[in-house]
Amino acid sequence: MTWLWFHRFGSPPHFYRLAGRLTPWFAWPAALLCLAGLIGGLVLAPPDYQQGDGFRIIYVHAPSAWLSLMVYVVMAVSAAVGLIWRMTVAQAIAASCAAIGASFTLLALVTGSLWGRRMWGTYWEWDPRLTSELLLLFLYLGYMGLRNAIDDLGRADRASAVLAIVGVVNVPIIHYSVVWWNSLHQAPSVMKFGRPSMPPSMLIPLLLMLAGFTAYFAALLLIRARGELLRRERTARWIADALC
């Protein structure tokens, strides 16, 4: 009885309706939070005393970097759920995550290198965080490549789920090995963002952007998962009922 909600959540028609109803509840807050965060970050926050206005890219960079990791974890967890309980919905969610996560990773890399151009004077620095981010992008590309290469949908789901789980075990190891490699190769980077204390006028817009990006991801994921379900279940009876 207590597990009824779990089984119902796993039913494609139920999830399709639920996701459709929930999408605006994430999309609108995402728009409002991002708007507030952008005004706060780009207009109201004072310029940094060292970096001037250049630091403002953090309001896009940090949320994308945060999401690039979070999406990978969401993807791996839902892939594992799909692998263990053979849930179509979980596999559809995992499949929808990959492209979103790869896009956030790319965004984090691009904004990071633009920021690096201004702060370090070069587009690419072998900074441990940038390097791990690049490797994360490769992991996403491998996941999508494996999905694309397998024609049978069920096999693609399960094989890519194993890959995502192996990746999620390995990500911390990769990250620390890169940090360790870098700390031996070169002196600490020229400048690190002022970690000690960020004044509230800078911190609050950042938190708003983090929340806004996360809500945006949730809305996007719901929309993509609905599309994925429609594609997978295109022969099912419930689709005709849901669409007509």
Added chain:
Amino acid sequence: MSAPRVGFTRAAIALAARDLRLAVRRAGDTLQPLAFFLVVTTLFPLALDPQLSLLRDIAPAALWVGALLSSLLALDLLFREDAQDGALEQLALSGVPFQGLLLAKTAVHWLLTGLPLVLVAPLAVSTLGAPYGALPGILSALLLGTLALSLLGAIGAGLTMGLKRHGSLVALLVLPLAVPVLIFGARATALAIQGQPLAAPLYLLGAFAVLAATLAPWALAAAVRIGLE
């Protein structure tokens, strides 16, 4: 599934002996990755100035990138034949723990491709101008590194088993996961060439190899089972 008629140890030994015998009969295939390793490490001096100091600086990179690529190339030998003729399916159905059997297969694969690479590495090391005093350190790093690479690579080989277009896909799947091996291995090699203590990266490499040997069989069994469906 009926109870297995033979114990795990006997089954694993029989499987290993069979794989070894097959490899000896097809020595040409087995030796190809090895020749590839030697060719790649020879290409580095040709692409650069053959100055000894320069070669010494790039020797760790050349050795480890060569080892990584050669291990990728060797993965093709691991499951292809057995998947095609149905032997893997029989192993999966035999009732003997599949993880263990695959671990035995991977161990034999390492014996056939990883260990020979370690044995010919002194040749590559000397063409790259590294001092002979560095050899014990470099070889122990390669020993641990190739072990970890075989285990990680086996997962990639299992996942792409039987796919038509998987040439570069295995590389895309395995190489990002193998970054720690590359970093610690190259670091240990560089320290060995400079004559400094290299215990720290060796321990980390060993820890990674042990972790891979512990966890990889489960992922490997799942991957191969999915590939057999």
